[in-house]
Amino acid sequence: MDLAYTPEQQAFRAEVRAWLAANVPAEPLDHFDASREGFEAHRRWEATLKTGDWGMVTWPKEYGGRGLDLIQWLIFEEEYARAGAPGRVGQNGIFLLGPTLIEFGTQAQKERFLPPMASGEEIWAQAWSEPQAGSDLAGVRATAVRDGDAYVLNGHKIWSSRAAFADIAFGLFRAPGSERHKGLSLIFFPLDTPGVTVNPIRKINGHVGFAEIFLEDVRVPAFNRLGDEGQGWHICMATAGFERGLMLRSPARYQVAAAALADLWKVRGNSADPALEADVVRAFMNAEAYALSIYRTASALIAGASIGPEASTNKIFWSELDIHLHRTALAILGPEAELLSEPGAHDWIDDYIFSLAGPIYAGSNEIQRNIIAERMLGLPR
Amino acid sequence: MDFTLTEEQRMFADTARALFADTVTPDHWRRMMAAGETRDPARWAAIVESGFTQILLPEDAGGLALAEIDFALIAEAAGYVALPDPLVESAGIAAPMLASLAPDHAALADPAASIAIQHPANPLVADADSAAAIVLHRDGQAFVATPDQVRLVRRESIDPFRSVFAVEWDEATPLGSADWDLALDRGAVFAAAQGLGLAQRAIDMAVAYAKERQQFGKPIGTYQSVKHMLASAQVGIEFARPVVHAAAAQIGHRDVFSRARVSHAKIVALEAADQAARASIQVHGAMGYSWEVDVHLLLKRALALTGQWGTPAVHRARIGERLFTRPTGPDTTFAREYDHA
Numbered sequence A: 001m002d003l004a005y006t007p008e009q010q011a012f013r014a015e016v017r018a019w020l021a022a023n024v025p026a027e028p029l030d031h032f033d034a035s036r037e038g039f040e041a042h043r044r045w046e047a048t049l050k051t052g053d054w055g056m057v058t059w060p061k062e063y064g065g066r067g068l069d070l071i072q073w074l075i076f077e078e079e080y081a082r083a084g085a086p087g088r089v090g091q092n093g094i095f096l097l098g099p100t101l102i103e104f105g106t107q108a109q110k111e112r113f114l115p116p117m118a119s120g121e122e123i124w125a126q127a128w129s130e131p132q133a134g135s136d137l138a139g140v141r142a143t144a145v146r147d148g149d150a151y152v153l154n155g156h157k158i159w160s161s162r163a164a165f166a167d168i169a170f171g172l173f174r175a176p177g178s179e180r181h182k183g184l185s186l187i188f189f190p191l192d193t194p195g196v197t198v199n200p201i202r203k204i205n206g207h208v209g210f211a212e213i214f215l216e217d218v219r220v221p222a223f224n225r226l227g228d229e230g231q232g233w234h235i236c237m238a239t240a241g242f243e244r245g246l247m248l249r250s251p252a253r254y255q256v257a258a259a260a261l262a263d264l265w266k267v268r269g270n271s272a273d274p275a276l277e278a279d280v281v282r283a284f285m286n287a288e289a290y291a292l293s294i295y296r297t298a299s300a301l302i303a304g305a306s307i308g309p310e311a312s313t314n315k316i317f318w319s320e321l322d323i324h325l326h327r328t329a330l331a332i333l334g335p336e337a338e339l340l341s342e343p344g345a346h347d348w349i350d351d352y353i354f355s356l357a358g359p360i361y362a363g364s365n366e367i368q369r370n371i372i373a374e375r376m377l378g379l380p381r
Numbered sequence B: 001m002d003f004t005l006t007e008e009q010r011m012f013a014d015t016a017r018a019l020f021a022d023t024v025t026p027d028h029w030r031r032m033m034a035a036g037e038t039r040d041p042a043r044w045a046a047i048v049e050s051g052f053t054q055i056l057l058p059e060d061a062g063g064l065a066l067a068e069i070d071f072a073l074i075a076e077a078a079g080y081v082a083l084p085d086p087l088v089e090s091a092g093i094a095a096p097m098l099a100s101l102a103p104d105h106a107a108l109a110d111p112a113a114s115i116a117i118q119h120p121a122n123p124l125v126a127d128a129d130s131a132a133a134i135v136l137h138r139d140g141q142a143f144v145a146t147p148d149q150v151r152l153v154r155r156e157s158i159d160p161f162r163s164v165f166a167v168e169w170d171e172a173t174p175l176g177s178a179d180w181d182l183a184l185d186r187g188a189v190f191a192a193a194q195g196l197g198l199a200q201r202a203i204d205m206a207v208a209y210a211k212e213r214q215q216f217g218k219p220i221g222t223y224q225s226v227k228h229m230l231a232s233a234q235v236g237i238e239f240a241r242p243v244v245h246a247a248a249a250q251i252g253h254r255d256v257f258s259r260a261r262v263s264h265a266k267i268v269a270l271e272a273a274d275q276a277a278r279a280s281i282q283v284h285g286a287m288g289y290s291w292e293v294d295v296h297l298l299l300k301r302a303l304a305l306t307g308q309w310g311t312p313a314v315h316r317a318r319i320g321e322r323l324f325t326r327p328t329g330p331d332t333t334f335a336r337e338y339d340h341a
Helices: A007-023 A036-051 A070-082 A091-104 A107-119 A232-245 A252-268 A274-302 A311-336 A348-355 A365-376 B007-023 B026-035 B041-050 B068-080 B087-101 B180-212 B224-238 B241-253 B256-289 B295-307 B312-325
Strands: A124-127 A143-147 A150-161 A168-174 A184-190 A196-201 A210-221 B115-117 B133-138 B141-145 B151-156 B163-168 B173-177
Touching (some): A007 A070, A070 A252, A070 A274, A091 A107, A091 A124, A091 A232, A150 A168, A150 A184, A168 A232, A184 A210, A184 A232, A252 A274, A252 B312, A274 A311, A274 B241, A274 B256, A274 B312, A311 A365, A311 B224, B007 B041, B007 B068, B068 B087, B068 B180, B087 B115, B087 B180, B180 B241, B180 B295, B224 B256, B241 B256, B256 B295, B256 B312
Parallel strands (some): A124 A168
Antiparallel strands (some): A124 A150, A143 A150, A168 A184, B133 B141, B141 B173, B151 B163
C-alpha cells in the first residue's frame, strides 16, 4: 500500500490540468438534454477532447485512447471535474458500451465503433428497458430475427437515455420463442434506420433526457451484434458491472460538490445550527469514502482482480450520498431553495432533482440490495 | 499509488483470523462470562507466541517494527471475535508509546507483559489490574506505574469482557512530555478496525440465522425486508473499510489531513458496527434480545468503543477543521500538509 502519487502521476495531472485550462469553454454549454443545440454543443466539445486524445484515456491508442491505467483515469476525472468541464454526452458509449466492446467485440467491430465513439461523431443511447421490463430486465420482449446476414428488429424500448438526439443505440433483443435470460442478444441499431421511431420523453425537470423507441421491421447487419447470439444477458451484466462498479459515477463530481457545499456553508451557513454543519461534514466524509473505495477498486483491478457483486454497494452509496449532499445544500439555502439558479451559479436545485434519479436508474437500489443480499451475503432467493 | 494490501499483510491477517477462530469460540465466550473473566492465559500465550504483542515496537526493543496498517488488520480480526484480552490497547497504543518514552522499561522486555494506558480522551483505564505497567497522564506529561503503585476502582461495563478502572495516583515515575495526539490517533484507528470486524461478525451471524430460521414456511432470509436491512449494513462496512485502511496507512503524516481521516474512520466504522449489530438483533428477533444468543456481545463492544478514543463529536470537529480550513476537492484525497518537507 502506497497512498502517494508517483512523479509520473503528478506530471500527468499537471498535463491534464493545463490542457483543460486552455480548452474548457469559458461559458457553460446548454445542457445536452435541454435542446438539440445543447446536445450538438456537447458533441463539438467531445471533438475538442479528441484533438487532445482525451476522449477515453483508458482505451488502447489505436481506438482513440491513450492506453492509460485506472489510476490515471481517476486523475483525469478529478481534473475534469475540478475544471467544471462539460458533462459527457457520450457517456453511454464511452463509459458503458466502450469497455464492453473492448472485452467482447471483434477486431472489426472495435475498429468500426470505438473511434467515432471516442470522438463524439457517434453518440450512443442505451435501449434495454421496455414498458414491461424494468427491474425485471430478463422480461424484455423485443425480438431479433436472423435473415441472411441481417437481423430484423421489432419491439418497444423505453427510458432510453440520450435517445432523443443520439445517433445509434445498443439494445437487448431476444430470439422469438426464447424466455428469460436465454436467447438474448445485444444488437446495435442506428436511430435513423427505416422503421425506428423515437418519441422523446420529458424528465422531471422538463428536459428531454430520454425517449421511447418503437422498432418496426428494422433491418441491421448481423455485424452489429456484440458477442455471440444468445450471449446478450452475460454481456449486459458485464456492462452493468462497469456501470455500477466504476465508470458511471467517478468520485470526483461528488468531491467537487462537497467542496462547493462547504463553501456554501461558510458563506450562507448558520453557526447556530450544528446539526446542519454535521450534515455538511457528513457530505464531505461520504464523498471521501467513495473516492477511497474507488481508488481501492482501481488498485485491485490493476493488480488483476475483477469487479464482483460488490459493485452494487457502490451504486447504493453514490446515489444516496448524492441525495444527502444536495438536500443539505437546500437546507442551507432555506427559503431560497426553491429558486432556479442564476446562469453560472452552482445549480443546487437542479442537481438535487437529478440526484433523485440515482436510486432508480442503472438498476434500482432495491435490485442492488437484492444482489448484495443474495450474491455477497448468500441469502436464499 | 497502490491501495492494495501486500501478500505479507494478507498472510498476517489470515494468521490472526485463524488464531482467533480457534481460541475465541462461542464456547470460550460462554465459559469466560460464566467465570466473570476477561482474560484467558492459554489464549494470551498463543497471541504472544504469534508475535502480535510486538508488532509496533522498534527492532531494538525486540519488536517487529511494522506499521499501523499491519496492526489494523489484526485489530479487525480481533473485532470479529470481540476479543476479550487486552491485545489492541496494549500492543497497539500503550506499548509503542512507552517504547517512545522509556525504551528500556522492563515491561517492554517481556512480550507476555500487557501494558495499560490512561488517556485524556478516556476517563477510565482498560485492563489496568492485570497490566505490568500503566502509562499515566497528568497535565500533558506522561508517567508510568505498576498497578500496586496506584489505586484502582473497578467500574462495571455492560461489555462483560471489558475490565475498566478509575485510576487514582499521587506518585509515579515521570516520563516527560508525550505525544497524546498520536496515542489518540492509534486508539481511534484501531477502535475503527475492531468496528469493521464487529460489524462483519454481526452480519455473518444474522445471515446464518436467516438461512435457518423458518417462518410462513420459508427461511426468513428470503424476505426482502430482511435482505435489504442486511444489505444496507454491508454497504456501511464496504465504505468504512477503505477509510480505515487509508487512515492507518497515513497515520504517520500526523497532520490535519491524516487526523481528519482517522476521525472519519472512527466515526463510520463504529456506526457500521452499531448498524450491523442492531440489524443482527432484529433479524434474530426475540432470540436476539436474549442473553443466550451471542450477538449482544458485538453490540456492547461497539457501544463501548464508540465512546473510547474520542467521541463522535470530537472526531467530527477534527474533520470540520480539515474541511473548513484546508483546500478541498478531488485533488486533495491524498493531500499532506508538508508535501515537500
